[in-house]
Amino acid sequence: MIKLAPSILSADFCNLASEVEEVRAAGAEWLHVDVMDGEFVPNISIGIPVVKNLRKHTDMFLDVHLMITKPRRYVGQFCDAGADLVTIHLEADEPQNIIEALEDIRAHGKKAGLSIKPRTPGSALLPYLEYLDLVLIMTVEPGFGGQSFMRDMLNKLRGVRALIDQYRPGCEVEVDGGIDASTAPLVVDSGASVLVAGSAVFGKADRAAAIEELRMASDVKA
Numbered sequence: 001m002i003k004l005a006p007s008i009l010s011a012d013f014c015n016l017a018s019e020v021e022e023v024r025a026a027g028a029e030w031l032h033v034d035v036m037d038g039e040f041v042p043n044i045s046i047g048i049p050v051v052k053n054l055r056k057h058t059d060m061f062l063d064v065h066l067m068i069t070k071p072r073r074y075v076g077q078f079c080d081a082g083a084d085l086v087t088i089h090l091e092a093d094e095p096q097n098i099i100e101a102l103e104d105i106r107a108h109g110k111k112a113g114l115s116i117k118p119r120t121p122g123s124a125l126l127p128y129l130e131y132l133d134l135v136l137i138m139t140v141e142p143g144f145g146g147q148s149f150m151r152d153m154l155n156k157l158r159g160v161r162a163l164i165d166q167y168r169p170g171c172e173v174e175v176d177g178g179i180d181a182s183t184a185p186l187v188v189d190s191g192a193s194v195l196v197a198g199s200a201v202f203g204k205a206d207r208a209a210a211i212e213e214l215r216m217a218s219d220v221k222a
């Protein structure tokens, strides 16, 4: 079963509670929270206080995507704030610090994810697989919503799906960037199990219809 994870980056931050309730009621499984520090990516978004407030207002699964440098410094605080899953970037620190950050997330009783940017090969994930509940394949350069899906990521996605099936079965394979009703069937067919969508959900006036459209498009018969 494919999970849909609307990204609040494209939501109305002045009406966050009702925005979140709308996608929950429409059947979205996860809520994707994009955290940007202005250093790892050329944009600044939201952080720990927003995760804390979301946790008070919803029981949705909070999928927190940290696009920040040296995430080891903050993963514990995001766990304590109420994240259910914290994903960090492989490119954001030295390998040993990445492993320690992943261990820290799991020591907090939360799920750990590792993301790779478009130019990082899927094989770079191999040394980390034993620490992971999720891998996140970026299908745009991280930093902004509303960008076009990079079609050449489909090959990488298929390769990562093969690695996961062989070495870490049960680990989720998430995709993020440019996912809409036209690209959803492509990524599902290539092995994605969790689909992040920002503008394709919160950019639409009717969120229930948007989620239904994504759901239908993700229902790819093998």
Ligand code: DX5
Pocket: 007, 009, 010, 032, 034, 065, 140, 141, 142, 143, 144, 145, 146, 147, 176, 177, 178, 179, 196, 197, 198, 199, 200
């Ligand atoms: C981009 C973020 C995405 C973003 C996706 O750096 O990680 O989660 O919200 O937005 P769309 O779905 O509009 O490409």
Ligand code: ZN
Pocket: 007, 032, 033, 034, 065, 176, 196
């Ligand atoms: Zn994201």
